[in-house]
Amino acid sequence: EVQLVESGGGLVQPGRSLRLSCAASGFTFDDYAMHWVRQAPGKGLEWVSGISWNSGSIGYADSVKGRFTISRDNAKNSLYLQMNSLRAEDTALYYCAKGRGDGYNLDFDYWGQGTLVTVSS
Amino acid sequence: SYELTQPLSVSVALGQTARITCGGNNIGSKNVHWYQQKPGQAPVLVIYRDSNRPSGIPERFSGSNSGNTATLTISRAQAGDEADYYCQVWDSSTWVFGGGTKLTVL
Numbered sequence: 001e002v003q004l005v006e007s008g009g010g011l012v013q014p015g016r017s018l019r020l021s022c023a024a025s026g027f028t029f030d031d032y033a034m035h036w037v038r039q040a041p042g043k044g045l046e047w048v049s050g051i052s053w054n055s056g057s058i059g060y061a062d063s064v065k066g067r068f069t070i071s072r073d074n075a076k077n078s079l080y081l082q083m084n085s086l087r088a089e090d091t092a093l094y095y096c097a098k099g100r101g102d103g104y105n106l107d108f109d110y111w112g113q114g115t116l117v118t119v120s121s
Numbered sequence: 122s123y124e125l126t127q128p129l130s131v132s133v134a135l136g137q138t139a140r141i142t143c144g145g146n147n148i149g150s151k152n153v154h155w156y157q158q159k160p161g162q163a164p165v166l167v168i169y170r171d172s173n174r175p176s177g178i179p180e181r182f183s184g185s186n187s188g189n190t191a192t193l194t195i196s197r198a199q200a201g202d203e204a205d206y207y208c209q210v211w212d213s214s215t216w217v218f219g220g221g222t223k224l225t226v227l
Contacts, residue, residue: 035216037164044205044207044218044219044220044221045156045158045164045207045209045218045221046218047215047216047217047218050216059214059215061215062122062215095163095164100169105211105214107152107154107166107169107170107209108154108156108164108166108209109166109169109175110166111163111164111165112163113162113163114163
């Protein structure tokens with residue numbers, strides 16, 4: 001059974017940093033692309049970032065480019081999101097999602113339950 | 122940037138057919154994916170590449186895509202189908218989601 005478990009969320013002041021993690025199990029992690037998708041309270045889904053199976057291809061939404069960094073450790077079956085210079089508008093539930101294939105241009109076939117990030121002073 | 126337009130809400134009578142649209146410029150040339158999100162839960166993929174159902178998704182869910190509109194069709198709607206539905210496409214090396222449609226089963 002595919003499982004994606006996010007962690008690392010919490011309350012953080014504007015301008016500070018936070019690192020999210022996603023622990024994956026139930027599939028061969030290094031065969032698949034992975035993504036971060038967020039959802040602000042009461043709002044829709046917004047893709048944040050994606051990374052191919054070998055980290056060779058990485059993409060970001062314009063809203064986070066230059067502030068967020070996605071990475072993965074295939075030996076640890078883990079996905080990360082380093083979030084710097086956080087803003088109030090980054091407040092959201094952050095989901096980890098598995099891509100259907102090795103490139104990050106395919107749909108997301110499994111999602112975690114999310115970790116909540118609140119940016120407030 | 123590419124935009125996807127969905128109706129804010131769609132209502133359907135129990136047992137009838139619901140159609141949720143997703144509009145975009147020449148969306149028929151792209152692969153469209155659909156996600157269902159029930160309150161307090163993570164999204165679930167219900168249709169990928171326009172019309173393909175993942176394993177475990179009922180045959181009542183189907184999709185089509187042509188011209189400037191993609192459509193998610195839910196036949197014989199059930200109370201358990203009440204949820205938010207999002208379309209998604211890949212465009213210019215980025216993922217785009219529609220704003221979401223709230224489906225109400227009456």
